[in-house]
Amino acid sequence: MRLVLLILFILNGAAINAWGLPAQAQAQAQAQAQELEKPVLIRYRQRPPYLEKKWGELSGKCGDNVIKAFKKAKISFHTMETPFFRQLAEFQSGDAEVCSIAWLKTSKREELMKFSEPICDDGPWVIVGYKGTISPDTRSVESLLKNPELKVARRAKFSFGETLDEKIEHNKASVISVENPELKQVFDMIQAGRADYTLLPESEFYELAKKQKIHPTEFVVVKADDLKGPHLRYMICSKGVPDSVIKKFNKAISSINP
Known part of the structure; x- marks a missing residue:
């Protein structure tokens, strides 16, 4: 025994x-x-002034903060430029273990993705409209959404954020869906008279105007009272990315964006 x-x-x-x-x-x-040591794949598409690749590293209003947070949290990562629709397909499938930067939060997206703490703020948004159709004295975007004769252009599968998306649905606004994810196509459509206006961050509009040689004077640009913000952007990750990684990132980004 x-x-x-x-x-x-x-x-x-x-x-x-x-x-x-x-x-x-x-x-x-x-x-x-081992999970913590596994490098995180960050997919992105260049979108000045939020995300740009300069000297081999992501930069911009959102990119700078994300890279600083990953380094501060000592999370290894690598980046890959990826078209928007491919990114969306990966998150919808749920198979990949990836993250992506500079997304607006919506309840529908939260069903498919994990969201970090905010990584940056767009600042104020503006209404950019067709001259002669949109009045420069417009005080609110909701007044336009209530007008059934006016058509708002929005890129397919993109979001204006939860609040604006809900206002569009509530007012049954006429939405023209632009299949091309490039923002310039939206303004081409407005100039052609196929849509009357769109909504976007003020800084993004003027950055696009500078790079694409769009003349802001050809449009009506309105700073509406109900577009002041905040308009927060986030890093999103697929369900396969460990919560422990996102927790470490959140701690770091919160110290950078108090």
Whole structure:
């Protein structure tokens, strides 16, 4: 009997690691450590002034903060430029373990993705409309959305953010869907008279105007009272990205964006 007890004691001792953990717990801890060490793939599409690739590294209003947070949290990562619709397909499938930067939060998106703490703020948005159709004295975007004769242009699968999306749906506004994800196509459509106006961050409009040689004087640009913000953007991650990684990132980004 003593011999049996001795053998059981030895076998049990072999299953204990240096920290006093059972072998199974040790294996789980090692697996979690490997997950934390696995580089995070950050997909992005260049979108000045939020995301630009300069000197081999992401920069811009959102990009700078994200890269600083990853480095501060000591999370290894690599970046890959990826078209918008491919990114969306990956998150919808739920198979990939990826993150992406500078997304507006909506309840529908939260069903598919994990959201970080805010990474940046757009600042005020503006109404950009067709001259002669949109009055420069417009005080609110809701007054336009209530007008059934006016058509708002929005890129397919894109969002204006939860609040504006709900206002569009509530007012049953006429929406012209632009299939091309490039923002310039929206303004081409407005200039052609196929849509009357669109909504976007003021800084993004003037950055686009500078890079694409769009003349702001050809449009009506209105700073409406109900577009002042905040308009927060987030990093999104697929469901496969460990919560522990997002938690570390959130702690770092919160110290950068108090």
